[in-house]
Amino acid sequence: MENVTGPCDDGDEVVGHRSQNDVFVTTGEMDPVKNESTSAPLAKDIPTERKTRVKRERRKMLRKKSSVIDHSPASEGSAASKQGFAVAESESSQKKMKRKLRDCGARVDSEEEEEKKKKKQKGSQRPNYFVSIPITNAQISAAVVEVQEAVLQQEPRLVKAMIPAPTLHMTLLVTHLASQEQVSLAATALGKAVPSLAELLVGRDLVLPFSGVGHFRKEVVFVGLAPGQHRDTLEKLAEVLWRCFEEQGLLHGECRGFEPHLTIMKLSKAPKLRSQGLKRVNPDLFSSYTDRFFGDQRVDRLDLCSMLKKKQEDGYYHTESSLQLGGHQRQEPSEAELQRVSKRLVEDAVNRALNQYKQETLQNGGGPNTAAVPPPENTKQSTAKLDTSANSTTDSRK
Incomplete structure (x- = not known):
């Protein structure tokens, strides 16, 4: 037989015995009010006694919770203290939430500011000068105009994407020059390339034969350079210029792959075409010129040009400095x-x-x-x- 202890409705404890048949029997105690002794419950009241015991245990747990609330700084044992405790707890949770949102917002603002700074720095370092070989052969210019007109007959919307004939050139390198002092350094770098270029050319003329029309990702259309020894010479010339500009602190990073080409149209000149649904140039527009020979360009000079300054009277880019190649008259x-x-x-x-x-x-x-x-x-x-x-x-x- 097992002893069992449990609280009564008035808070006193009742001691009883549980038999093997799970019959709960209480020992007699005097009731201080009625001056009567409690008797053992009958067998038919066993389920009711179990329910009573569960209810007593629940009330006991509620008393423990209420005692925790009663020891809080709020008023003792009243409903107002319980409500005040709950309100205080909700207010603290709201403050924590606001603090988290504020910290999160601060992080977002700081990230946006950093992104703006990066974009600003990137925009400030955008190339604004370039070294080029100007196209001075009228035969090449006329052939380029012919291709452009043929394309415009099929797609007139590309008119703003065309490169004007007076500005035709081959780019050797691009850079960002932030001040007139750096422009002067660039001109100095161009002059320092003379000995290396003279050693490279060894008194010979560099002639570039232009042939065929191609494209870069259907966004830039260009006239290509025919294969031959002149391509190797041109690539070495570009490397000499890169090295001279790098020594003056005007270039950073590694020399990227040089792909000689003569641009005749590019979609970046007409950004509104994208909103009109024209995102690519159809190669079929110039397919009849893929094997066309445009002419030979003799490299007589190299120009340091500005992308942003007003163009010259002849339509070519504003030229800060030029380097003449070869001192003899053209034969x-x-x-x-x-x-x-x-x-x-x-x-x-x-x-x-x-x-x-x-x-x-x-x-x-x-x-x-x-x-x-x-x-x-x-x-x-x-x-x-x-x-x-x-x-x-x-x-x-x-």
Whole structure:
């Protein structure tokens, strides 16, 4: 048999015995009020006694909780003290929440400020000067204009993306010059490159043959440089310039890969085209010029140009300094060079005539168009004119 102790309704304890049959029996005690002894419950009242015992245990736990509240700084044992304790607790939690939100907001503000500073610094270091080889061969400029006009006939919205013919150039390096002092240092760096360039060229002319039209990610359209030894020489020339500018503290980081090209249109010049749905240049617009020969450009000088200053009267970029390459007068082209240029021009003329014939045939439903291909006499005359025009190559800036 097991002794069992439990509280009564009035707070006193009752001692009883639990038998193996789980029958709860209480020992008799005198009731101080009624002066009567309590008797043991009957077997039929056992479930009721269990419920009573559970209720007593719950009341005991409530008393413990109330005692904790009564010992708080608020008024003792009243409902107001309990309510005040709850309000105080809620206020402290609200203060903690506000503090967290305030700290979080401060972190967000600081992050936004740092991001703005980074963008400002990045914008302040944006390139504003470049060293270039100007395109002075009128034949190349005319061929570029022809390609641009052909593209605009198919997509007029690209008109603002075109590079004006007077500004055509090949970029060798770009940099950011924050003051006139740095501009002077850049001009000095350009002059210090003379001995290295003279050793590189060894008195020979650097001639760049431009051929074919390509693109970078369908955003920049350019005229490419034909393969040959001149590409290696041009890359070494760019490395010399990079090293001279780096020694003056005008360049930082490593020399990135140099890809020689002549830009003729780029979408970044017309940012509104993106909102109009024109995000890429369709290569089909210039597919007929992928093998076109544009002409040879003799590298006579290097220019230090500003991207932001007002352009010169001839339409070219504002030039801070120039470095002349070669001290002799330009010689007349050799017979072999004239034949090579004439052959390429004739091939280009024939290819254009064939392409025009194909287009006219498709437009007329398969029937040939007499206007598509000129008569043989006219073809010979045009070929003769092209041959003679190769001898009159001009230099617009020399």
